[in-house]
Amino acid sequence: MPDKAYIRATICFWSGTGNSYRVSNLMGKIAENSGLETHILSLDKARSTKLSNTEKKGFIGIVFPTHGFTAPWHVLKSVWKLPQGNFTHVYCIATRAGLKFGSVFIPGISGSATFVISLILLLKSYKVCGTMSVDMPSNWYSLHPIQTRKSHEAIIDRAEHKVTGFMNKILSQSKVWFTTNNLYEITLGILLSFVSLGYLLFGKFFLAKLFFANSSCDGCGLCEKHCPVKAITMWGNDQRRPYWKYNCESCMKCAAICPHNAIEAGHSWGVILYVITAFPISVYLFSLFGVDSASIGQFGASWIGTAVNIFYFYPAIFVSYYFFNLLIRIPLFNYLFTHTTMTHLPFWGRYREPKTKLKDIA
Known part of the structure; x- marks a missing residue:
């Protein structure tokens, strides 16, 4: 020593x-x-x-x-x-x-x-x-x-x-x-x-917006209470459901501690969200403002087009998720999104470190 x-x-x-x-x-x-x-x-x-x-x-x-x-x-x-x-x-x-x-x-x-x-x-x-x-x-x-x-x-x-x-x-x-x-x-x-870098600037927000609660959720609020970054808020009065905010870190704690395994990561919803957020908005805007087709490709690939697409990404993902959460409060849509995501399969599971108690990481 x-x-x-x-x-x-x-x-x-x-x-x-x-x-x-x-x-x-x-x-x-x-x-x-x-x-x-x-x-x-x-x-x-x-x-x-x-x-x-x-x-x-x-x-x-x-x-x-x-x-x-x-x-x-x-x-x-x-x-x-x-x-x-x-x-x-x-x-x-x-x-x-x-x-x-x-x-x-x-x-x-x-x-x-x-x-x-x-x-x-x-x-x-x-x-x-x-x-x-x-x-x-x-x-x-x-x-x-x-x-x-x-x-x-x-x-x-x-x-x-x-x-x-x-x-x-x-x-x-x-x-x-x-x-x-x-x-x-x-x-x-x-x-x-x-x-x-892509994860920190974009992926983090996209992955967080995949989460939703299936019909097994009883609105107990355990996920909101124990979220380590306070990124979950409970929506609704009669039918309280978790809503994941922009600062979610996808740490998976909410899914691990949910007593009903009600928290899903929506794969079908993820495909829809990707289509929305990957929409080449810069190309559409350039054509809307009369830029000729020969120049659109050049503008779209330029830093101007990249900047426009980036500025579109953030409001697109947050607004889409807001309306998605309104939609899944309707039982039919909740059922459809729940049963088209692999996290709902009975063998999929959730992970929590075997010897760690909730109070240890509260």
Whole structure:
């Protein structure tokens, strides 16, 4: 151990379905068993708390999920709002969507996630000493059916071994930068940077507007109460239904905790929404204002056409979703959209980290 060993650890997490909480909890237990004064708190609470490690005798761990091969908007903003670091040691850990097919483990990709957060922390005068990404069970039920409990346990077991090794390096105050894992992530992060940017600017909003409640919803409001970014509001008086706002992070917490499995990600609705938002409005406007057909293609492909299409995207997606929510309050339309989305299939499932209780991530 170094001469000036750590005496305390503060692990900050942001978690929707419990994966990042499970990792932060494991880190906290290892630190506590090593004799460190240990605190585990949500990243949102850390924003308004004077972190106790500023005298350089402790370290901070930042644990968060991966969205779109990078860090979620909410995590980016929360880290930016942390108090100044005073060169406190920090380690960044991103959980990523792991899958298992038979005996084969398919790693996720956190891409630029830990590196972007590290850069923000450096700008805030923290001393970033290392990063790691770790596979946890994928919770993205909008894209694929949730895997079996046995697969989840196998993925989590591998994650625990990896986190333990990472914590051993932290406790010895080793730098954790030049690893195969980090080389894998930064390479893919660069290659997928346009995907990540597209997700943060467009995909995030599109995916959030796929959610709706089927007829099993009883309007209990549990999803609204526990949404980590307050992105759900209950609509209606006699028939209360959740409505997802612009700041939804698609963390899947609402779907994971719904007692009736009432929250769907509408695939048929997604096709309709894509057609609406992908409409080449710039071409239509140019023709409306008398631009000749030979020039329309040039204008449409120019920065002017791109800007017009972008400015169209946001109101189009929000207005469409507003009317969609009015429509699905009619039982016939709710039935049609519910039974034309794969998330309603009986085997599809929802994911919540097996050992994480709702109060842990409330």
